[in-house]
Amino acid sequence: MVGDFRKEPTILLNFISPIGFLKLAPKKIIHLVAAARPNFMKIAPLYHALKKESWAKPLIVHTGQHYDLNMSDAFFRDLNLPMPHIHLDVGSGTHAEQTGGVMITYEKVLMETKPDLVIVVGDVNSTVACTLAAIKLGIKVAHLEAGLRSFDRTMAEEINRIVTDSIADYLWTPSPDADENLIREGIAPEKIAMVGNIMIDSIVMITPAIRKATAQEELGLADKTYGVVTLHRPSNVDSPEVLAKLCHALVSVSEQNSIIFPVHPRTAKNLREFGLYDLLNDASGVILTDPLGYKAFMSLIFGCKFVITDSGGIQEETTYLKIPCLTLRPNTERPLTVTQGTNKLSLPERIEADLTEVMQRDVKNPPLYWDGKAAARIVEFTKAIFTEKNKL
Numbered sequence: 001m002v003g004d005f006r007k008e009p010t011i012l013l014n015f016i017s018p019i020g021f022l023k024l025a026p027k028k029i030i031h032l033v034a035a036a037r038p039n040f041m042k043i044a045p046l047y048h049a050l051k052k053e054s055w056a057k058p059l060i061v062h063t064g065q066h067y068d069l070n071m072s073d074a075f076f077r078d079l080n081l082p083m084p085h086i087h088l089d090v091g092s093g094t095h096a097e098q099t100g101g102v103m104i105t106y107e108k109v110l111m112e113t114k115p116d117l118v119i120v121v122g123d124v125n126s127t128v129a130c131t132l133a134a135i136k137l138g139i140k141v142a143h144l145e146a147g148l149r150s151f152d153r154t155m156a157e158e159i160n161r162i163v164t165d166s167i168a169d170y171l172w173t174p175s176p177d178a179d180e181n182l183i184r185e186g187i188a189p190e191k192i193a194m195v196g197n198i199m200i201d202s203i204v205m206i207t208p209a210i211r212k213a214t215a216q217e218e219l220g221l222a223d224k225t226y227g228v229v230t231l232h233r234p235s236n237v238d239s240p241e242v243l244a245k246l247c248h249a250l251v252s253v254s255e256q257n258s259i260i261f262p263v264h265p266r267t268a269k270n271l272r273e274f275g276l277y278d279l280l281n282d283a284s285g286v287i288l289t290d291p292l293g294y295k296a297f298m299s300l301i302f303g304c305k306f307v308i309t310d311s312g313g314i315q316e317e318t319t320y321l322k323i324p325c326l327t328l329r330p331n332t333e334r335p336l337t338v339t340q341g342t343n344k345l346s347l348p349e350r351i352e353a354d355l356t357e358v359m360q361r362d363v364k365n366p367p368l369y370w371d372g373k374a375a376a377r378i379v380e381f382t383k384a385i386f387t388e389k390n391k392l
């Protein structure tokens with residue numbers, strides 16, 4: 001499960017301490033925790049940036065929440081990440097099974113590897129599980145993408161965000177609204193730093209590869225106008241009635257423009273169980289595929305006319321790329337995507353009208369610090385933690 005990193009020859013390095021003395025210190029072991037598909041693009045730029053620092057030893061911890069090849073391995077390949085240094089192999093289960101399983105397994109790893117800092121990202125079950133395990137052992141935790149709030153406590157992710165932010169030591173936020181949420185919840189301002197949106201770093205990093213990707217040709221979309229669809233939230237895909245409404249709306253949309261729909265495992269299972277798979281599969285304008293890797297998926301996004309989704313990250317990616325996006329949710333923890341003009345919250349019965357409206361909007365330039373330089377800022381904050389400047 002875990003290599004013995006402490007037994008590797010201690011690498012000594014020089015760095016200038018805040019008081020100006022030249023010090024010798026062992027490399028700082030930093031765990032980067034990733035669990036599920038949206039996490040991999042958040043740790044990748046940070047791993048590459050920390051790897052270049054002589055004082056840092058970043059180790060990737062994969063909890064195994066997502067384990068299928070196309071939900072996990074494809075992302076490691078596309079993002080040029082090494083195999084995870086530590087794999088917890090926890091897999092699927094109920095929320096308590098998954099959260100508890102990660103806590104129990106990660107606690108053992110923490111006691112064995114004794115990292116100097118744990119960095120968790122996003123809002124999945126593993127984010128809160130690893131935070132709880134580390135904090136209780138007195139190990140410092142930084143939460144990247146802190147402060148987002150949908151104000152909808154029926155979402156597992158909202159609970160994960162609130163708990164993680166209330167106990168983590170360092171809260172690294174993507175935008176000013178996140179800082180405001182944390183301050184309103186009584187978090188000490190010195191814990192909070194706006195570092196920007198790390199997802200944009202991943203897009204910038206992968207853009208040259210995307211330009212060479214062939215997914216559009218392979219899917220017969222090269223000379224078509226098309227939209228991209230993704231759906232996986234329990235509120236959309238776990239109820240037969242809601243999923244049926246969505247499928248009928250998507251078939252209607254596909255009569256005007258082709259749609260490409262890479263289907264998440266949860267959604268695929270339910271489409272089959274509810275007898276809805278053939279409705280989509282038989283529609284001439286709908287292309288269903290297995291989930292795609294990051295490069296193939298983003299190349300489809302780069303070339304599409306619109307997106308229909310319930311994902312968090314895709315709302316941000318489309319804002320950065322100025323692509324019209326309908327989000328099939330009653331709320332969003334990413335309100336900037338709406339105020340920038342690219343994103344509109346929608347419902348199955350309003351999809352066609354909302355799509356027409358959102359495609360006619362003027363959109364603003366991407367928000368401050370959504371600039372591909374978040375990882376560099378985080379490296380500076382991390383360095384400051386170890387040079388006492390930012391120690392809590």
Ligand code: UD1
Pocket residue numbers: 036037038065066067068071092093123124125126156157232264265266312
């Ligand atoms: C999880 C996250 C969600 C994130 C999403 C991205 C939580 C609470 N939810 O939701 O925030 O937006 O990932 O996809 O952490 N499965 C597979 N193969 C896999 C992974 C899952 O077949 O590699 C199937 C299993 O049947 C599993 C189901 O998908 O029970 C749901 O997976 P799970 O990780 O529990 O939640 P997601 O819906 O993927």
